[in-house]
Amino acid sequence: xxxxxxxxxxxxxxxxxEARAPGRDDPPRLTPRRRPRRFAASLTMTPLLILxxxxxxxxxxxxxxxxxxxxxxxQNPGQPLAGAHMECMTPPEAAAFLAEHGYxxxxxxxxxxxxxxxxxxxxxxxxxxxxxxxxxxxIPGSILDDGRPIMIVDQRVGAxxxxxxxxxxxP
Amino acid sequence: MxxxxxxxxxxAGTDAARRRDAATPRDDPDAFExxxxxxxxTLVRRLVLVLGDENDxxxxxxxxxxxxxxxxxxxxxxxxxxxxxTIALRLAFNHLRGRRRWLAVLQRVxxxxxxxxxDPDLWAAIRGLDVRTRSALLLSVVxxxxxxxxxxxxxxxxxxxxxxxxxxxxxxxxxxxxxR
Numbered sequence: 001x002x003x004x005x006x007x008x009x010x011x012x013x014x015x016x017x018e019a020r021a022p023g024r025d026d027p028p029r030l031t032p033r034r035r036p037r038r039f040a041a042s043l044t045m046t047p048l049l050i051l052x053x054x055x056x057x058x059x060x061x062x063x064x065x066x067x068x069x070x071x072x073x074x075q076n077p078g079q080p081l082a083g084a085h086m087e088c089m090t091p092p093e094a095a096a097f098l099a100e101h102g103y104x105x106x107x108x109x110x111x112x113x114x115x116x117x118x119x120x121x122x123x124x125x126x127x128x129x130x131x132x133x134x135x136x137x138x139i140p141g142s143i144l145d146d147g148r149p150i151m152i153v154d155q156r157v158g159a160x161x162x163x164x165x166x167x168x169x170x171p
Numbered sequence: 172m173x174x175x176x177x178x179x180x181x182x183a184g185t186d187a188a189r190r191r192d193a194a195t196p197r198d199d200p201d202a203f204e205x206x207x208x209x210x211x212x213t214l215v216r217r218l219v220l221v222l223g224d225e226n227d228x229x230x231x232x233x234x235x236x237x238x239x240x241x242x243x244x245x246x247x248x249x250x251x252x253x254x255x256x257t258i259a260l261r262l263a264f265n266h267l268r269g270r271r272r273w274l275a276v277l278q279r280v281x282x283x284x285x286x287x288x289x290d291p292d293l294w295a296a297i298r299g300l301d302v303r304t305r306s307a308l309l310l311s312v313v314x315x316x317x318x319x320x321x322x323x324x325x326x327x328x329x330x331x332x333x334x335x336x337x338x339x340x341x342x343x344x345x346x347x348x349x350x351r
Contacts, residue, residue, distance in 0.1 A: 006344050011312045014297070014343070017290055018313055021219040023212035024229060027236045030200045 074149050075140045081149075086140045087163040090171040091132035091153050094140075098149060107150040108132050109141070114157040124156055135171055137161040203243045206251045211236060213252075214259055217313075221263050221306050223298055225283045231266050235259035253316065257324040260306050267302055296346040300339050307332050308339040 074081045081101060086094045091108065098106050110133050113124030128150075136153035139162045143149055154161075161168055211232065218228035235258045239246075246254055287294040297305055303325060310316045310324065311332075318332040325332070 006347055007340060010340065010343050010347055013290060013293055013347075014309065014312045017287055017293055017297070018213075018216050018220055018309065020287055020289060021216040021285060022225055023216040023219075024232070025212050027204075027208055027211040028233045030204060030237075030240055 072142060073140060074142050080143065081140070084140070085164055086138050086151070087161065088165040088168070089138055091134065091136055091138055091151075094138045094151060095132040098151075103149050105130070105148045106132070107141075107144065107148055108153055109150060110136065110153045110155060111159075112155040116158065137165065137170055200240070203240055207236065207239055207255055210252045210255050214255060217256065217309060218259060218263055219285050220297065220309060221260065221302060222267065223284055225285050227266060227270070228285075231259060231262050235262050238262070252314070253320065253324060256310070256314075260325065263306075264302065292346050293343065296343050300342060301335075303327075304335040304339045307335045308343075311336050 072079050075084050075086065076082060081098075084097065084101075086097060089097060095106060095108075098104075107128055108131065109126060109128045111124060111126050113122070115122040115124055117123045132151075133153050133155065136155040137159050139152035139154055141150035141152055155170075159170060160166055161170070214235065215228055215232045218231050219225055222228050222231065235255065239255055239258050242258070297308075300308065307321050307325060310321045311318070316324070318329045318336070321332045321336075322329040
């Protein structure tokens with residue numbers, strides 16, 4: 001048997017060998033690409049999600065609107081009268097100082113009464129006025145939305161003052 | 172023996188290719204399946220012989236099928252079988268490289284080696300060939316591709332293919348000779 005005969009027999013046996021090898025008729029499915037189910041679910045939920053987000057934003061706005069508005073103290077660093085130490089002034093001195101610094105109109109909130117009276121329940125008042133009272137501890141407030149400063153004057157029994165004048169006699 | 176000679180590997184740019192291009196929609200999964208699916212069974216068999224493992228063969232065949240589907244729009248419309256085998260063999264070579272590295276790390280792998288009780292000596296001799304030699308020999312012996320076609324499929328010069336096939340045949344002739 002020559003090489004050609006051998007090759008012919010070889011080709012036949014190799015082809016037969018491959019024909020005996022296990023084959024499969026089931027290639028992978030070629031379904032068109034679909035969005036993952038998880039994403040599809042979220043798509044159907046989109047209107048609800050948007051509604052939820054709008055409702056949350058609206059509720060948040062209401063809650064925030066009802067929160068007390070915090071304002072920086074008028075003497076805090078960076079504020080118009082930083083480091084003025086008005087707490088050591090009498091109310092008229094503070095009024096003059098504020099007028100000199102561009103605040104002729106001031107809201108004076110006078111706290112008065114005795115917080116220990118009435119068996120501990122206390123009896124105090126809080127009034128706002130345009131003119132400074134004659135005496136009391138000055139507690140510098142902040143700038144209101146209309147641009148006027150609000151100053152607290154504590155005249156209550158047992159008041160002790162604030163800041164550098166804490167514990168000093170009531171002006 | 173029935174002639175297994177296939178058409179030229181690439182007919183891109185020829186009238187024949189243009190006729191096939193016109194007849195084969197490039198963006199239609201049904202057209203892809205109609206053209207490629209008939210070759211899937213033989214592809215798995217070929218990969219069993221190239222990889223020597225049924226599980227590996229099925230994995231690589233599936234990868235090749237999906238990769239072919241993704242590349243369907245770029246297929247030149249010439250020889251579907253050669254195109255599919257080219258994709259699959261390159262994946263198989265990469266798979267073997269990866270498996271060897273993996274085996275080196277783990278020293279084990281879940282495999283299902285194929286054995287052929289009908290012609291165990293021939294199978295042992297084929298398995299003894301380098302994987303590229305084995306692939307080239309099968310493309311020549313079973314499919315009837317020319318050395319030039321095989322060279323394009325395996326990205327090697329035609330002379331290299333001729334050398335591989337010559338060496339491969341010599342090794343297998345020894346088996347046949349011993350059988351007599």
